[in-house]
Amino acid sequence: MSGPATRGAHKSGVDPAITAACFPVPALLLRTNDPVAQQAVRAFAGQQAETARSLSQSLTVALRSAPDMGARVSAFVAVFEATEDWRYRAAASSPHSTGRHSPSWADRFRTPITDDNPNLFRIGDHARFRDGATWNPATRAYQGGTGTPASRTMRRFETLAAERFPQSPRVDVVCNSVSLPGSRSADGTRLLRGDAAHRAAAEMTARISARGGDTSRITTSGHLIYTASAPESERRALFHHAMTLLAFNHTAPADALTAWLQAAYLLYQAPRKKRGADATIRTFLVAAGTLLLSGPPVLPHNIDLRAYTRTHDLFVTELRAAQGIDETSVGRRI
Incomplete structure:
Protein backbone atom coordinates (compact mmCIF):
# COMPACT_ATOMS: atom_id res chain seq x y z
CA MET A 1 0.00 0.00 0.00
CA SER A 2 1.27 3.45 -0.79
CA GLY A 3 1.88 5.92 2.01
CA PRO A 4 -0.09 9.11 2.59
CA ALA A 5 0.09 11.50 -0.30
CA THR A 6 1.73 14.88 0.10
CA ARG A 7 -0.92 17.41 1.08
CA GLY A 8 -1.23 20.73 -0.70
CA ALA A 9 -3.67 22.98 -2.51
CA HIS A 10 -3.55 23.59 -6.23
CA LYS A 11 -5.32 26.55 -7.77
CA SER A 12 -6.23 24.66 -10.93
CA GLY A 13 -8.39 22.24 -8.93
CA VAL A 14 -6.43 19.33 -10.41
CA ASP A 15 -4.18 17.74 -7.83
CA PRO A 16 -1.04 16.33 -9.48
CA ALA A 17 -0.66 14.11 -6.42
CA ILE A 18 -3.55 12.01 -7.77
CA THR A 19 -1.51 9.28 -9.41
CA ALA A 20 -1.81 5.56 -10.00
CA ALA A 21 -0.25 5.08 -6.56
CA CYS A 22 -3.52 6.37 -5.07
CA PHE A 23 -5.18 3.19 -6.35
CA PRO A 24 -3.40 0.14 -4.95
CA VAL A 25 -4.63 -2.87 -6.89
CA PRO A 26 -7.10 -4.99 -4.90
CA ALA A 27 -5.13 -8.08 -3.91
CA LEU A 28 -8.24 -10.14 -4.62
CA LEU A 29 -7.60 -9.47 -8.32
CA LEU A 30 -4.03 -10.81 -8.17
CA ARG A 31 -4.80 -14.47 -8.76
CA THR A 32 -1.45 -15.33 -10.28
CA ASN A 33 2.17 -14.94 -9.22
CA ASP A 34 3.27 -14.06 -12.74
CA PRO A 35 4.64 -10.48 -12.50
CA VAL A 36 3.74 -9.75 -16.13
CA ALA A 37 0.14 -10.81 -15.62
CA GLN A 38 -0.01 -8.88 -12.36
CA GLN A 39 1.23 -5.74 -14.08
CA ALA A 40 -1.61 -5.98 -16.59
CA VAL A 41 -4.05 -5.86 -13.68
CA ARG A 42 -2.20 -2.98 -12.01
CA ALA A 43 -2.38 -0.89 -15.20
CA PHE A 44 -6.03 -0.05 -14.52
CA ALA A 45 -4.89 2.27 -11.71
CA GLY A 46 -3.61 4.69 -14.32
CA GLN A 47 -7.10 5.01 -15.79
CA GLN A 48 -8.55 5.57 -12.34
CA ALA A 49 -6.03 8.31 -11.58
CA GLU A 50 -6.67 10.13 -14.84
CA THR A 51 -10.42 9.97 -14.25
CA ALA A 52 -10.13 11.09 -10.62
CA ARG A 53 -8.09 14.14 -11.63
CA SER A 54 -10.75 15.16 -14.14
CA LEU A 55 -13.60 14.54 -11.71
CA SER A 56 -11.85 16.50 -8.99
CA GLN A 57 -11.58 19.50 -11.30
CA SER A 58 -15.25 19.20 -12.31
CA LEU A 59 -16.29 19.04 -8.67
CA THR A 60 -14.17 22.07 -7.83
CA VAL A 61 -15.90 24.14 -10.52
CA ALA A 62 -19.38 22.93 -9.58
CA LEU A 63 -18.95 23.69 -5.88
CA ARG A 64 -17.65 27.20 -6.50
CA SER A 65 -20.93 28.13 -8.17
CA ALA A 66 -23.25 26.15 -5.86
CA PRO A 67 -25.50 28.69 -4.06
CA ASP A 68 -26.83 26.43 -1.31
CA MET A 69 -26.66 23.01 0.32
CA GLY A 70 -29.04 21.43 -2.18
CA ALA A 71 -26.83 22.53 -5.06
CA ARG A 72 -23.75 21.19 -3.29
CA VAL A 73 -25.37 17.79 -2.80
CA SER A 74 -26.38 17.78 -6.46
CA ALA A 75 -22.79 18.53 -7.44
CA PHE A 76 -21.49 15.50 -5.58
CA VAL A 77 -24.25 13.29 -6.99
CA ALA A 78 -23.47 14.46 -10.53
CA VAL A 79 -19.79 13.62 -10.09
CA PHE A 80 -20.65 10.18 -8.71
CA GLU A 81 -22.90 9.54 -11.70
CA ALA A 82 -20.10 10.70 -14.00
CA THR A 83 -17.83 8.16 -12.31
CA GLU A 84 -20.37 5.42 -12.98
CA ASP A 85 -20.55 6.49 -16.61
CA TRP A 86 -16.75 6.35 -16.90
CA ARG A 87 -16.72 2.82 -15.44
CA TYR A 88 -19.28 1.67 -17.99
CA ARG A 89 -17.35 3.22 -20.87
CA ALA A 90 -14.12 1.64 -19.62
CA ALA A 91 -15.85 -1.75 -19.64
CA ALA A 92 -17.32 -1.17 -23.09
CA SER A 93 -13.87 -0.45 -24.49
CA SER A 94 -12.19 -3.36 -22.69
CA PRO A 95 -9.34 -5.01 -24.63
CA HIS A 96 -10.49 -8.46 -23.47
CA SER A 97 -12.26 -10.18 -26.37
CA THR A 98 -14.00 -12.89 -24.35
CA GLY A 99 -15.11 -13.60 -20.81
CA ARG A 100 -16.81 -11.50 -18.15
CA HIS A 101 -14.41 -8.58 -18.70
CA SER A 102 -15.18 -8.34 -22.43
CA PRO A 103 -17.27 -5.55 -24.00
CA SER A 104 -20.16 -7.98 -24.42
CA TRP A 105 -20.63 -7.82 -20.63
CA ALA A 106 -20.52 -4.04 -20.46
CA ASP A 107 -24.26 -3.60 -19.93
CA ARG A 108 -23.89 -5.10 -16.48
CA PHE A 109 -21.84 -2.01 -15.55
CA ARG A 110 -24.93 0.17 -16.03
CA THR A 111 -27.57 -2.33 -14.88
CA PRO A 112 -29.00 -1.20 -11.54
CA ILE A 113 -29.16 -3.43 -8.49
CA THR A 114 -32.78 -4.01 -7.49
CA ASP A 115 -34.65 -5.86 -4.79
CA ASP A 116 -35.40 -8.59 -7.33
CA ASN A 117 -31.79 -8.68 -8.51
CA PRO A 118 -29.49 -8.03 -5.53
CA ASN A 119 -25.74 -8.31 -5.69
CA LEU A 120 -24.45 -11.56 -4.19
CA PHE A 121 -20.81 -12.36 -3.54
CA ARG A 122 -19.22 -15.37 -1.90
CA ILE A 123 -16.58 -14.76 0.76
CA GLY A 124 -14.52 -17.91 1.05
CA ASP A 125 -13.15 -20.86 -0.94
CA HIS A 126 -9.72 -19.25 -1.04
CA ALA A 127 -8.24 -22.36 -2.71
CA ARG A 128 -9.79 -21.36 -6.03
CA PHE A 129 -7.55 -18.28 -6.08
CA ARG A 130 -4.32 -20.25 -5.75
CA ASP A 131 -2.01 -20.09 -8.75
CA GLY A 132 -2.26 -23.37 -10.64
CA ALA A 133 -5.11 -24.81 -8.56
CA THR A 134 -7.15 -27.48 -10.33
CA TRP A 135 -10.75 -28.53 -9.90
CA ASN A 136 -11.42 -32.03 -8.60
CA PRO A 137 -14.93 -33.06 -9.71
CA ALA A 138 -14.94 -36.01 -7.30
CA THR A 139 -14.43 -33.86 -4.21
CA ARG A 140 -16.01 -30.77 -5.80
CA ALA A 141 -13.13 -28.63 -4.55
CA TYR A 142 -10.00 -26.91 -5.84
CA PRO A 181 -30.00 11.60 11.14
CA GLY A 182 -33.25 11.71 13.06
CA SER A 183 -32.49 8.69 15.26
CA ARG A 184 -33.01 6.40 12.32
CA SER A 185 -30.79 3.50 11.32
CA ALA A 186 -30.42 1.78 7.97
CA ASP A 187 -29.25 -1.71 7.14
CA GLY A 188 -26.43 -1.92 4.64
CA THR A 189 -24.73 -4.97 3.19
CA ARG A 190 -25.83 -8.26 4.73
CA LEU A 191 -23.62 -11.20 5.61
CA LEU A 192 -25.28 -14.59 5.08
CA ARG A 193 -24.45 -18.06 6.35
CA GLY A 194 -26.33 -21.34 6.81
CA ASP A 195 -29.62 -21.64 4.96
CA ALA A 196 -29.50 -17.98 3.90
CA ALA A 197 -26.12 -18.52 2.21
CA HIS A 198 -27.32 -21.75 0.61
CA ARG A 199 -30.28 -19.90 -0.90
CA ALA A 200 -27.92 -17.19 -2.19
CA ALA A 201 -25.70 -19.83 -3.80
CA ALA A 202 -28.72 -21.46 -5.43
CA GLU A 203 -29.85 -18.07 -6.74
CA MET A 204 -26.39 -17.37 -8.15
CA THR A 205 -26.37 -20.77 -9.83
CA ALA A 206 -29.77 -20.12 -11.42
CA ARG A 207 -28.69 -16.71 -12.71
CA ILE A 208 -25.47 -17.99 -14.24
CA SER A 209 -27.28 -20.95 -15.78
CA ALA A 210 -29.86 -18.61 -17.31
CA ARG A 211 -27.00 -16.69 -18.95
CA GLY A 212 -25.62 -19.91 -20.38
CA GLY A 213 -22.69 -20.00 -17.97
CA ASP A 214 -20.92 -22.97 -16.41
CA THR A 215 -22.30 -23.74 -12.95
CA SER A 216 -20.49 -27.03 -12.39
CA ARG A 217 -18.02 -25.50 -9.94
CA ILE A 218 -20.46 -23.58 -7.77
CA THR A 219 -20.91 -25.01 -4.29
CA THR A 220 -24.43 -24.72 -2.90
CA SER A 221 -24.04 -26.68 0.34
CA GLY A 222 -21.68 -26.91 3.28
CA HIS A 223 -20.16 -23.97 5.13
CA LEU A 224 -20.80 -20.91 2.97
CA ILE A 225 -20.68 -17.16 3.61
CA TYR A 226 -22.16 -14.68 1.14
CA THR A 227 -22.69 -10.95 1.06
CA ALA A 228 -25.97 -9.54 -0.22
CA SER A 229 -26.77 -5.95 -1.10
CA ALA A 230 -29.30 -4.09 1.02
CA PRO A 231 -32.89 -3.37 -0.05
CA GLU A 232 -33.21 -0.47 -2.48
CA SER A 233 -34.93 1.87 0.01
CA GLU A 234 -32.05 1.43 2.46
CA ARG A 235 -29.39 1.91 -0.21
CA ARG A 236 -31.00 5.11 -1.41
CA ALA A 237 -31.06 6.53 2.11
CA LEU A 238 -27.43 5.56 2.69
CA PHE A 239 -26.29 7.02 -0.62
CA HIS A 240 -28.10 10.32 -0.03
CA HIS A 241 -26.62 10.59 3.46
CA ALA A 242 -23.13 10.00 2.05
CA MET A 243 -23.58 12.79 -0.49
CA THR A 244 -24.93 15.11 2.21
CA LEU A 245 -21.99 14.44 4.52
CA LEU A 246 -19.55 15.31 1.76
CA ALA A 247 -21.48 18.41 0.71
CA PHE A 248 -21.33 20.19 4.08
CA ASN A 249 -18.97 23.15 4.01
CA HIS A 250 -16.67 21.76 6.67
CA THR A 251 -14.63 24.48 8.36
CA ALA A 252 -12.85 22.20 10.85
CA PRO A 253 -10.30 19.84 9.28
CA ALA A 254 -11.26 17.04 11.65
CA ASP A 255 -14.88 17.33 10.52
CA ALA A 256 -13.88 17.10 6.86
CA LEU A 257 -11.91 13.95 7.50
CA THR A 258 -14.69 12.36 9.53
CA ALA A 259 -17.25 13.14 6.82
CA TRP A 260 -15.08 11.48 4.17
CA LEU A 261 -14.48 8.41 6.36
CA GLN A 262 -18.19 8.03 7.08
CA ALA A 263 -19.13 8.51 3.44
CA ALA A 264 -16.70 5.80 2.38
CA TYR A 265 -18.46 3.23 4.54
CA LEU A 266 -21.92 4.40 3.49
CA LEU A 267 -21.13 4.15 -0.23
CA TYR A 268 -19.96 0.57 0.12
CA GLN A 269 -23.25 -0.24 1.86
CA ALA A 270 -25.13 1.30 -1.07
CA PRO A 271 -23.79 -0.07 -4.40
CA ARG A 272 -25.93 0.95 -7.36
CA LYS A 273 -24.76 -1.13 -10.34
CA LYS A 274 -24.41 -4.86 -10.89
CA ARG A 275 -20.77 -4.56 -11.86
CA GLY A 276 -18.05 -1.96 -11.33
CA ALA A 277 -19.30 -0.49 -8.05
CA ASP A 278 -15.97 -0.98 -6.27
CA ALA A 279 -13.85 0.82 -8.89
CA THR A 280 -16.51 3.54 -9.12
CA ILE A 281 -16.48 4.15 -5.37
CA ARG A 282 -12.67 4.13 -5.13
CA THR A 283 -12.31 6.63 -7.95
CA PHE A 284 -15.02 8.90 -6.55
CA LEU A 285 -13.57 8.76 -3.04
CA VAL A 286 -10.18 9.94 -4.26
CA ALA A 287 -11.71 12.73 -6.38
CA ALA A 288 -13.95 13.98 -3.54
CA GLY A 289 -11.41 13.33 -0.83
CA THR A 290 -8.81 15.42 -2.60
CA LEU A 291 -11.03 18.47 -2.09
CA LEU A 292 -12.01 17.73 1.48
CA LEU A 293 -8.54 16.74 2.65
CA SER A 294 -6.32 19.03 0.56
CA GLY A 295 -4.74 15.99 -1.04
CA PRO A 296 -5.61 12.46 -2.11
CA PRO A 297 -6.72 10.14 0.68
CA VAL A 298 -5.22 6.70 1.23
CA LEU A 299 -7.30 3.71 0.07
CA PRO A 300 -6.44 0.30 1.52
CA HIS A 301 -6.25 -2.25 -1.29
CA ASN A 302 -9.02 -4.26 0.42
CA ILE A 303 -11.31 -1.35 1.33
CA ASP A 304 -14.33 -3.09 -0.20
CA LEU A 305 -13.89 -6.31 1.79
CA ARG A 306 -13.30 -4.26 4.92
CA ALA A 307 -16.59 -2.44 4.37
CA TYR A 308 -18.48 -5.70 3.89
CA THR A 309 -17.06 -7.49 6.93
CA ARG A 310 -16.38 -4.72 9.47
CA THR A 311 -18.84 -2.82 11.60
CA HIS A 312 -19.36 0.87 10.88
CA ASP A 313 -17.25 2.08 13.80
CA LEU A 314 -14.41 -0.38 13.26
CA PHE A 315 -14.21 0.40 9.54
CA VAL A 316 -14.00 4.14 10.22
CA THR A 317 -11.36 3.64 12.91
CA GLU A 318 -9.19 1.50 10.63
CA LEU A 319 -9.57 3.79 7.63
CA ARG A 320 -8.74 6.82 9.76
CA ALA A 321 -5.55 5.12 10.93
CA ALA A 322 -4.63 4.30 7.32
CA GLN A 323 -4.55 8.02 6.47
CA GLY A 324 -1.55 8.55 8.75
CA ILE A 325 -2.03 12.32 8.84
CA ASP A 326 -2.51 15.03 11.40
CA GLU A 327 -6.17 16.07 11.21
CA THR A 328 -5.20 19.72 11.70
CA SER A 329 -3.48 19.66 8.31
CA VAL A 330 -6.51 18.75 6.26
CA GLY A 331 -9.53 20.73 5.17
CA ARG A 332 -11.72 21.64 2.22
CA ARG A 333 -10.16 23.89 -0.39
CA ILE A 334 -13.46 25.26 -1.64
Whole structure:
Protein backbone atom coordinates (compact mmCIF):
# COMPACT_ATOMS: atom_id res chain seq x y z
CA MET A 1 0.00 0.00 0.00
CA SER A 2 1.27 3.45 -0.79
CA GLY A 3 1.88 5.92 2.01
CA PRO A 4 -0.09 9.11 2.59
CA ALA A 5 0.09 11.50 -0.30
CA THR A 6 1.73 14.88 0.10
CA ARG A 7 -0.92 17.41 1.08
CA GLY A 8 -1.23 20.73 -0.70
CA ALA A 9 -3.67 22.98 -2.51
CA HIS A 10 -3.55 23.59 -6.23
CA LYS A 11 -5.32 26.55 -7.77
CA SER A 12 -6.23 24.66 -10.93
CA GLY A 13 -8.39 22.24 -8.93
CA VAL A 14 -6.43 19.33 -10.41
CA ASP A 15 -4.18 17.74 -7.83
CA PRO A 16 -1.04 16.33 -9.48
CA ALA A 17 -0.66 14.11 -6.42
CA ILE A 18 -3.55 12.01 -7.77
CA THR A 19 -1.51 9.28 -9.41
CA ALA A 20 -1.81 5.56 -10.00
CA ALA A 21 -0.25 5.08 -6.56
CA CYS A 22 -3.52 6.37 -5.07
CA PHE A 23 -5.18 3.19 -6.35
CA PRO A 24 -3.40 0.14 -4.95
CA VAL A 25 -4.63 -2.87 -6.89
CA PRO A 26 -7.10 -4.99 -4.90
CA ALA A 27 -5.13 -8.08 -3.91
CA LEU A 28 -8.24 -10.14 -4.62
CA LEU A 29 -7.60 -9.47 -8.32
CA LEU A 30 -4.03 -10.81 -8.17
CA ARG A 31 -4.80 -14.47 -8.76
CA THR A 32 -1.45 -15.33 -10.28
CA ASN A 33 2.17 -14.94 -9.22
CA ASP A 34 3.27 -14.06 -12.74
CA PRO A 35 4.64 -10.48 -12.50
CA VAL A 36 3.74 -9.75 -16.13
CA ALA A 37 0.14 -10.81 -15.62
CA GLN A 38 -0.01 -8.88 -12.36
CA GLN A 39 1.23 -5.74 -14.08
CA ALA A 40 -1.61 -5.98 -16.59
CA VAL A 41 -4.05 -5.86 -13.68
CA ARG A 42 -2.20 -2.98 -12.01
CA ALA A 43 -2.38 -0.89 -15.20
CA PHE A 44 -6.03 -0.05 -14.52
CA ALA A 45 -4.89 2.27 -11.71
CA GLY A 46 -3.61 4.69 -14.32
CA GLN A 47 -7.10 5.01 -15.79
CA GLN A 48 -8.55 5.57 -12.34
CA ALA A 49 -6.03 8.31 -11.58
CA GLU A 50 -6.67 10.13 -14.84
CA THR A 51 -10.42 9.97 -14.25
CA ALA A 52 -10.13 11.09 -10.62
CA ARG A 53 -8.09 14.14 -11.63
CA SER A 54 -10.75 15.16 -14.14
CA LEU A 55 -13.60 14.54 -11.71
CA SER A 56 -11.85 16.50 -8.99
CA GLN A 57 -11.58 19.50 -11.30
CA SER A 58 -15.25 19.20 -12.31
CA LEU A 59 -16.29 19.04 -8.67
CA THR A 60 -14.17 22.07 -7.83
CA VAL A 61 -15.90 24.14 -10.52
CA ALA A 62 -19.38 22.93 -9.58
CA LEU A 63 -18.95 23.69 -5.88
CA ARG A 64 -17.65 27.20 -6.50
CA SER A 65 -20.93 28.13 -8.17
CA ALA A 66 -23.25 26.15 -5.86
CA PRO A 67 -25.50 28.69 -4.06
CA ASP A 68 -26.83 26.43 -1.31
CA MET A 69 -26.66 23.01 0.32
CA GLY A 70 -29.04 21.43 -2.18
CA ALA A 71 -26.83 22.53 -5.06
CA ARG A 72 -23.75 21.19 -3.29
CA VAL A 73 -25.37 17.79 -2.80
CA SER A 74 -26.38 17.78 -6.46
CA ALA A 75 -22.79 18.53 -7.44
CA PHE A 76 -21.49 15.50 -5.58
CA VAL A 77 -24.25 13.29 -6.99
CA ALA A 78 -23.47 14.46 -10.53
CA VAL A 79 -19.79 13.62 -10.09
CA PHE A 80 -20.65 10.18 -8.71
CA GLU A 81 -22.90 9.54 -11.70
CA ALA A 82 -20.10 10.70 -14.00
CA THR A 83 -17.83 8.16 -12.31
CA GLU A 84 -20.37 5.42 -12.98
CA ASP A 85 -20.55 6.49 -16.61
CA TRP A 86 -16.75 6.35 -16.90
CA ARG A 87 -16.72 2.82 -15.44
CA TYR A 88 -19.28 1.67 -17.99
CA ARG A 89 -17.35 3.22 -20.87
CA ALA A 90 -14.12 1.64 -19.62
CA ALA A 91 -15.85 -1.75 -19.64
CA ALA A 92 -17.32 -1.17 -23.09
CA SER A 93 -13.87 -0.45 -24.49
CA SER A 94 -12.19 -3.36 -22.69
CA PRO A 95 -9.34 -5.01 -24.63
CA HIS A 96 -10.49 -8.46 -23.47
CA SER A 97 -12.26 -10.18 -26.37
CA THR A 98 -14.00 -12.89 -24.35
CA GLY A 99 -15.11 -13.60 -20.81
CA ARG A 100 -16.81 -11.50 -18.15
CA HIS A 101 -14.41 -8.58 -18.70
CA SER A 102 -15.18 -8.34 -22.43
CA PRO A 103 -17.27 -5.55 -24.00
CA SER A 104 -20.16 -7.98 -24.42
CA TRP A 105 -20.63 -7.82 -20.63
CA ALA A 106 -20.52 -4.04 -20.46
CA ASP A 107 -24.26 -3.60 -19.93
CA ARG A 108 -23.89 -5.10 -16.48
CA PHE A 109 -21.84 -2.01 -15.55
CA ARG A 110 -24.93 0.17 -16.03
CA THR A 111 -27.57 -2.33 -14.88
CA PRO A 112 -29.00 -1.20 -11.54
CA ILE A 113 -29.16 -3.43 -8.49
CA THR A 114 -32.78 -4.01 -7.49
CA ASP A 115 -34.65 -5.86 -4.79
CA ASP A 116 -35.40 -8.59 -7.33
CA ASN A 117 -31.79 -8.68 -8.51
CA PRO A 118 -29.49 -8.03 -5.53
CA ASN A 119 -25.74 -8.31 -5.69
CA LEU A 120 -24.45 -11.56 -4.19
CA PHE A 121 -20.81 -12.36 -3.54
CA ARG A 122 -19.22 -15.37 -1.90
CA ILE A 123 -16.58 -14.76 0.76
CA GLY A 124 -14.52 -17.91 1.05
CA ASP A 125 -13.15 -20.86 -0.94
CA HIS A 126 -9.72 -19.25 -1.04
CA ALA A 127 -8.24 -22.36 -2.71
CA ARG A 128 -9.79 -21.36 -6.03
CA PHE A 129 -7.55 -18.28 -6.08
CA ARG A 130 -4.32 -20.25 -5.75
CA ASP A 131 -2.01 -20.09 -8.75
CA GLY A 132 -2.26 -23.37 -10.64
CA ALA A 133 -5.11 -24.81 -8.56
CA THR A 134 -7.15 -27.48 -10.33
CA TRP A 135 -10.75 -28.53 -9.90
CA ASN A 136 -11.42 -32.03 -8.60
CA PRO A 137 -14.93 -33.06 -9.71
CA ALA A 138 -14.94 -36.01 -7.30
CA THR A 139 -14.43 -33.86 -4.21
CA ARG A 140 -16.01 -30.77 -5.80
CA ALA A 141 -13.13 -28.63 -4.55
CA TYR A 142 -10.00 -26.91 -5.84
CA GLN A 143 -6.70 -28.47 -4.92
CA GLY A 144 -2.99 -27.76 -5.26
CA GLY A 145 -1.46 -24.59 -6.58
CA THR A 146 0.54 -21.96 -4.75
CA GLY A 147 -0.70 -19.10 -2.63
CA THR A 148 -1.38 -15.72 -4.25
CA PRO A 149 -2.28 -12.29 -2.91
CA ALA A 150 -5.89 -13.17 -3.79
CA SER A 151 -5.98 -16.49 -1.95
CA ARG A 152 -4.35 -15.02 1.16
CA THR A 153 -6.73 -12.07 1.15
CA MET A 154 -9.81 -14.25 0.76
CA ARG A 155 -8.70 -16.57 3.54
CA ARG A 156 -8.29 -13.61 5.91
CA PHE A 157 -11.65 -12.07 5.15
CA GLU A 158 -13.50 -15.37 5.36
CA THR A 159 -12.28 -15.53 8.95
CA LEU A 160 -13.29 -11.93 9.64
CA ALA A 161 -16.73 -12.47 8.11
CA ALA A 162 -17.29 -15.61 10.20
CA GLU A 163 -16.42 -13.65 13.34
CA ARG A 164 -19.30 -11.24 12.71
CA PHE A 165 -21.87 -13.96 13.43
CA PRO A 166 -22.97 -14.68 16.99
CA GLN A 167 -22.41 -18.08 18.60
CA SER A 168 -26.06 -18.99 18.13
CA PRO A 169 -26.46 -21.19 15.03
CA ARG A 170 -29.97 -19.80 14.59
CA VAL A 171 -28.65 -16.48 13.28
CA ASP A 172 -27.98 -16.74 9.55
CA VAL A 173 -28.06 -13.02 8.63
CA VAL A 174 -26.02 -10.13 10.04
CA CYS A 175 -26.54 -6.58 8.71
CA ASN A 176 -24.11 -3.70 8.67
CA SER A 177 -26.22 -1.18 10.55
CA VAL A 178 -25.62 2.53 10.03
CA SER A 179 -27.05 5.41 12.08
CA LEU A 180 -28.75 8.15 10.08
CA PRO A 181 -30.00 11.60 11.14
CA GLY A 182 -33.25 11.71 13.06
CA SER A 183 -32.49 8.69 15.26
CA ARG A 184 -33.01 6.40 12.32
CA SER A 185 -30.79 3.50 11.32
CA ALA A 186 -30.42 1.78 7.97
CA ASP A 187 -29.25 -1.71 7.14
CA GLY A 188 -26.43 -1.92 4.64
CA THR A 189 -24.73 -4.97 3.19
CA ARG A 190 -25.83 -8.26 4.73
CA LEU A 191 -23.62 -11.20 5.61
CA LEU A 192 -25.28 -14.59 5.08
CA ARG A 193 -24.45 -18.06 6.35
CA GLY A 194 -26.33 -21.34 6.81
CA ASP A 195 -29.62 -21.64 4.96
CA ALA A 196 -29.50 -17.98 3.90
CA ALA A 197 -26.12 -18.52 2.21
CA HIS A 198 -27.32 -21.75 0.61
CA ARG A 199 -30.28 -19.90 -0.90
CA ALA A 200 -27.92 -17.19 -2.19
CA ALA A 201 -25.70 -19.83 -3.80
CA ALA A 202 -28.72 -21.46 -5.43
CA GLU A 203 -29.85 -18.07 -6.74
CA MET A 204 -26.39 -17.37 -8.15
CA THR A 205 -26.37 -20.77 -9.83
CA ALA A 206 -29.77 -20.12 -11.42
CA ARG A 207 -28.69 -16.71 -12.71
CA ILE A 208 -25.47 -17.99 -14.24
CA SER A 209 -27.28 -20.95 -15.78
CA ALA A 210 -29.86 -18.61 -17.31
CA ARG A 211 -27.00 -16.69 -18.95
CA GLY A 212 -25.62 -19.91 -20.38
CA GLY A 213 -22.69 -20.00 -17.97
CA ASP A 214 -20.92 -22.97 -16.41
CA THR A 215 -22.30 -23.74 -12.95
CA SER A 216 -20.49 -27.03 -12.39
CA ARG A 217 -18.02 -25.50 -9.94
CA ILE A 218 -20.46 -23.58 -7.77
CA THR A 219 -20.91 -25.01 -4.29
CA THR A 220 -24.43 -24.72 -2.90
CA SER A 221 -24.04 -26.68 0.34
CA GLY A 222 -21.68 -26.91 3.28
CA HIS A 223 -20.16 -23.97 5.13
CA LEU A 224 -20.80 -20.91 2.97
CA ILE A 225 -20.68 -17.16 3.61
CA TYR A 226 -22.16 -14.68 1.14
CA THR A 227 -22.69 -10.95 1.06
CA ALA A 228 -25.97 -9.54 -0.22
CA SER A 229 -26.77 -5.95 -1.10
CA ALA A 230 -29.30 -4.09 1.02
CA PRO A 231 -32.89 -3.37 -0.05
CA GLU A 232 -33.21 -0.47 -2.48
CA SER A 233 -34.93 1.87 0.01
CA GLU A 234 -32.05 1.43 2.46
CA ARG A 235 -29.39 1.91 -0.21
CA ARG A 236 -31.00 5.11 -1.41
CA ALA A 237 -31.06 6.53 2.11
CA LEU A 238 -27.43 5.56 2.69
CA PHE A 239 -26.29 7.02 -0.62
CA HIS A 240 -28.10 10.32 -0.03
CA HIS A 241 -26.62 10.59 3.46
CA ALA A 242 -23.13 10.00 2.05
CA MET A 243 -23.58 12.79 -0.49
CA THR A 244 -24.93 15.11 2.21
CA LEU A 245 -21.99 14.44 4.52
CA LEU A 246 -19.55 15.31 1.76
CA ALA A 247 -21.48 18.41 0.71
CA PHE A 248 -21.33 20.19 4.08
CA ASN A 249 -18.97 23.15 4.01
CA HIS A 250 -16.67 21.76 6.67
CA THR A 251 -14.63 24.48 8.36
CA ALA A 252 -12.85 22.20 10.85
CA PRO A 253 -10.30 19.84 9.28
CA ALA A 254 -11.26 17.04 11.65
CA ASP A 255 -14.88 17.33 10.52
CA ALA A 256 -13.88 17.10 6.86
CA LEU A 257 -11.91 13.95 7.50
CA THR A 258 -14.69 12.36 9.53
CA ALA A 259 -17.25 13.14 6.82
CA TRP A 260 -15.08 11.48 4.17
CA LEU A 261 -14.48 8.41 6.36
CA GLN A 262 -18.19 8.03 7.08
CA ALA A 263 -19.13 8.51 3.44
CA ALA A 264 -16.70 5.80 2.38
CA TYR A 265 -18.46 3.23 4.54
CA LEU A 266 -21.92 4.40 3.49
CA LEU A 267 -21.13 4.15 -0.23
CA TYR A 268 -19.96 0.57 0.12
CA GLN A 269 -23.25 -0.24 1.86
CA ALA A 270 -25.13 1.30 -1.07
CA PRO A 271 -23.79 -0.07 -4.40
CA ARG A 272 -25.93 0.95 -7.36
CA LYS A 273 -24.76 -1.13 -10.34
CA LYS A 274 -24.41 -4.86 -10.89
CA ARG A 275 -20.77 -4.56 -11.86
CA GLY A 276 -18.05 -1.96 -11.33
CA ALA A 277 -19.30 -0.49 -8.05
CA ASP A 278 -15.97 -0.98 -6.27
CA ALA A 279 -13.85 0.82 -8.89
CA THR A 280 -16.51 3.54 -9.12
CA ILE A 281 -16.48 4.15 -5.37
CA ARG A 282 -12.67 4.13 -5.13
CA THR A 283 -12.31 6.63 -7.95
CA PHE A 284 -15.02 8.90 -6.55
CA LEU A 285 -13.57 8.76 -3.04
CA VAL A 286 -10.18 9.94 -4.26
CA ALA A 287 -11.71 12.73 -6.38
CA ALA A 288 -13.95 13.98 -3.54
CA GLY A 289 -11.41 13.33 -0.83
CA THR A 290 -8.81 15.42 -2.60
CA LEU A 291 -11.03 18.47 -2.09
CA LEU A 292 -12.01 17.73 1.48
CA LEU A 293 -8.54 16.74 2.65
CA SER A 294 -6.32 19.03 0.56
CA GLY A 295 -4.74 15.99 -1.04
CA PRO A 296 -5.61 12.46 -2.11
CA PRO A 297 -6.72 10.14 0.68
CA VAL A 298 -5.22 6.70 1.23
CA LEU A 299 -7.30 3.71 0.07
CA PRO A 300 -6.44 0.30 1.52
CA HIS A 301 -6.25 -2.25 -1.29
CA ASN A 302 -9.02 -4.26 0.42
CA ILE A 303 -11.31 -1.35 1.33
CA ASP A 304 -14.33 -3.09 -0.20
CA LEU A 305 -13.89 -6.31 1.79
CA ARG A 306 -13.30 -4.26 4.92
CA ALA A 307 -16.59 -2.44 4.37
CA TYR A 308 -18.48 -5.70 3.89
CA THR A 309 -17.06 -7.49 6.93
CA ARG A 310 -16.38 -4.72 9.47
CA THR A 311 -18.84 -2.82 11.60
CA HIS A 312 -19.36 0.87 10.88
CA ASP A 313 -17.25 2.08 13.80
CA LEU A 314 -14.41 -0.38 13.26
CA PHE A 315 -14.21 0.40 9.54
CA VAL A 316 -14.00 4.14 10.22
CA THR A 317 -11.36 3.64 12.91
CA GLU A 318 -9.19 1.50 10.63
CA LEU A 319 -9.57 3.79 7.63
CA ARG A 320 -8.74 6.82 9.76
CA ALA A 321 -5.55 5.12 10.93
CA ALA A 322 -4.63 4.30 7.32
CA GLN A 323 -4.55 8.02 6.47
CA GLY A 324 -1.55 8.55 8.75
CA ILE A 325 -2.03 12.32 8.84
CA ASP A 326 -2.51 15.03 11.40
CA GLU A 327 -6.17 16.07 11.21
CA THR A 328 -5.20 19.72 11.70
CA SER A 329 -3.48 19.66 8.31
CA VAL A 330 -6.51 18.75 6.26
CA GLY A 331 -9.53 20.73 5.17
CA ARG A 332 -11.72 21.64 2.22
CA ARG A 333 -10.16 23.89 -0.39
CA ILE A 334 -13.46 25.26 -1.64
